[in-house]
Amino acid sequence: MMKSNILALVLMAVALGEVIATPPGHLKPLGSHMDPIGGIPVTGKFPSPWVFHEEFVKKSQPLVMRKVLERDNIPAYRLWTDKYLRENFGNIDVEVEVGKKENRMSGLVKNMTMSKFLHVYQTANIYQVFDLTPEMKKDFNLPLSLQCGGFQNFLQMVIMWFSSGGTKSHLHHDALDNINCLFDGKKELILIDKKYRHLVMEHGWNNKGAFSNVDVESVDMFKFPQLQNIPYNRITINKGDCLFIPYKWLHYVDSKPGRNLAVNFWFHHLPWFNSSDPECEGLDPYQNSSIPLPTLKQADPDAEFKMLFLELFEDVMSFYKRSFSEYMQREIPSITQEDVESLNQVFSKIDKDGNKVLTWDELFSMDMNAAIEDFPKLFGKIISNLTGDVILFDEKEEENIELSTEKNPEELVVEDSDSTQDGGQRSHDDRPSPVKTPDDLEKEKLIKMADDGNLVMEEEPLRSPHEEL
Structure with missing residues (x-):
């Protein structure tokens, strides 16, 4: 009789232990493990x-x-x-x-x-x-x-x-x-x-x-x-x-x-x-x-790759570290030192005004198809890293890519906004319009804030006072 009682107690203890050890929400619908949090506007x-x-x-x-x-x-x-x-x-x-x-x-x-x-x-x-x-x-x-x-x-x-x-x-x-x-x-x-x-x-x-x-x-x-x-x-x-x-x-x-x-x-x-x-x-x-x-126009065929690429630079709205090539090497581990020259050329192609500062209007207007065509290996690495899939882009039979002639392309050097890269005066057609848009003013502010290769970028201009949620 005593043995049976002991056995029953042991079985009860084992069963109790199993109940206690069962995690909350086990074998129940998703979300049963705890109460939901709030905070959705x-x-x-x-x-x-x-x-x-x-x-x-x-x-x-x-x-x-x-x-x-x-x-x-x-x-x-x-x-x-x-x-x-x-x-x-x-x-x-x-x-x-x-x-x-x-x-x-x-x-x-x-x-x-x-x-x-x-x-x-x-x-x-x-x-x-x-x-x-x-x-x-x-x-x-x-x-x-x-x-x-x-x-x-x-x-x-x-x-x-x-x-x-x-x-x-x-x-x-x-x-x-x-x-x-x-x-x-x-x-x-x-x-x-x-x-x-x-x-x-x-x-x-x-x-x-x-x-x-x-x-x-x-x-x-x-x-x-x-x-x-x-x-x-x-x-x-x-x-x-x-x-x-x-x-x-x-x-x-x-x-x-x-x-x-x-x-x-x-x-x-x-x-x-x-x-x-x-x-x-x-x-x-x-x-x-x-x-x-x-x-509405159909989204560009390269839109998905382009937007994936641009996502790398979301933090540029707050900061931009030293140089484009260094930033890319840090964000994409598969990029090697051998890719730096290609990165510098990509930077130059995106930097339309040649002031060695990338702004969002320049990034947003880049021709992604042309970039992939000119640098298939580089963008294969970038997109593969971002998607988690192996992406291979076809290489051109004969690549004729003009090499950058800048002495130190890896450095962010900002020229005076009223002069050209070689120090000469801008032509009349190149001078900014007397009526400047908010984006023109924002770009000038970004250029002035560049210091020793580090660019700190502030928030967008203040919203209109009537635009409230």
Whole structure:
């Protein structure tokens, strides 16, 4: 009898030990390990482009925009009933994924007409995800926040997500910023700040697909121990809401049951806002979206590589260390001393005015295709490092690249703004206009601040007093 009691006590102790040792959230849905944190701003309108960039894009800060579609001018929000979609786009081929729980490794994607999808989606285990066709974009205007400053030139995709609800995504991050607008239904999202990416990626991360292999419905905390202490935000958006998700922020999307229709505006991360963009002149920050999507130019084919390259220089808004080549060698470990001459030539090509100071208007206007064509090995290293994939660019059969003739190209030497590099006076045509733009004044300030190869760069000019969130 005593032996049986002892055995029972031992079993109870073992069981109790197992309970105590089980981490919070084990085998429960993602986000069960702790309470969510707060701190996501909420507004009732699309911010003006300048405010959107400075307060949210630049700071990598998500933003919830409540009921903006109810008050804004995006026709599709009111038009896109199932009947309208069938009558106007029924013959369009759409991409459909089989299985409402996302599986990027073995998920089945097939095509069907919009009409057939509308016939079966309420009962079938499928959801629709595809880039809007030109015909469908006619029902859209570009959200006010993206109408100028450079955003409008780097809109990459407008993606439609459509299901009867119940879909669940991977925990993943994207290489693009995006505004997710919900036309119908309800979504719950878990957001994890990009500063915790290295923790999430410690175990079970798929580099090629940029997602975690964790089961979002039943998290194995022993297999993914790094998730136990990661803080997160939980956001719910409803019909008429939009949510800005900064690039590289990890997120998981749970679409609740019921007709669920969302559209994502995907755009390349904009590290610098072009305050002299003519499209910004006279822009009313309280107006509705008014630029039809079909009128926008297609983003340049090299836009993705260009924006990845520009992301290297986000910190230039605060500081710029010694020389371009030294900065690049520090940021891209695969770049060697042998690449320095190529880096100096790249610098000279970007430095259009020859004053040996790179400003954002020069970086932004660089011809990425020409740079890759002239320096395929160098940019292969740079882009491979930034993407995590091996990128090889074709070399020209005969490279005829003019070598730099500067004595010390690695040094930042700033000439007087009223003289040429060789000390001669500028021609009349080269002299600055008597009427200087804010960007002209900003460039002069940057040149004056250069000292012994170190350039400290201040913030952008103060915003207009009426541009408040």
